[in-house]
Amino acid sequence: GEDVEQSLFLSVREGDSSVINCTYTDSSSTYLYWYKQEPGAGLQLLTYIFSNMDMKQDQRLTVLLNKKDKHLSLRIADTQTGDSAIYFCAETLGGTGGFKTIFGAGTRLFVKA
């Protein structure tokens, strides 16, 4: 079945790099995503990677995809207190019934000043 797993908590010091890891099970996923949720708000897309890519860089964010191991990671360089949030890994599965996105449980990132 479909499953996305990620650790629940990560604590880093301001200025350090954060690395959030995720594993997924469905090798047919077209896109893999990282969403960010700030307190009291809905999720917003942070970045995504297409399944035929190994890496994507977007300013302080680096996404690495290892398709063989079904492993996705998000690295945040120079982590700031404003990066404190819950980060969700997600994959979109397609089919004749339409597309649905499956989320991991979310990793709560704590940034210590």
Next chain:
Amino acid sequence: NAGVTQTPKFQVLKTGQSMTLQCAQDMNHNSMYWYRQDPGMGLRLIYYSASEGTTDKGEVPNGYNVSRLNKREFSLRLESAAPSQTSVYFCASSTPSGGTTGELFFGEGSRLTVL
């Protein structure tokens, strides 16, 4: 620039009561979704509607019904609320993959407590 709008934002129900969560999007998206968010469990898909006129069950559909009223609106109904349905509910919309990234756009959430 409304995006996805959910109502109500907060609701307290007694066990056995019914209610409907409303969701509307103004981005002309084909697909709409209802998720629930519980601590340590992330977001779980309740129902989704790939396009107007279709609905499908997600991971946790029991105790819920949905209606895709038109392209803009997708409602979630609890017929007989139970304490296990205490959660934060999110509506989302997207265009299908295939030429787009499949990004989901979320509402701000509806916080439901069932006593």
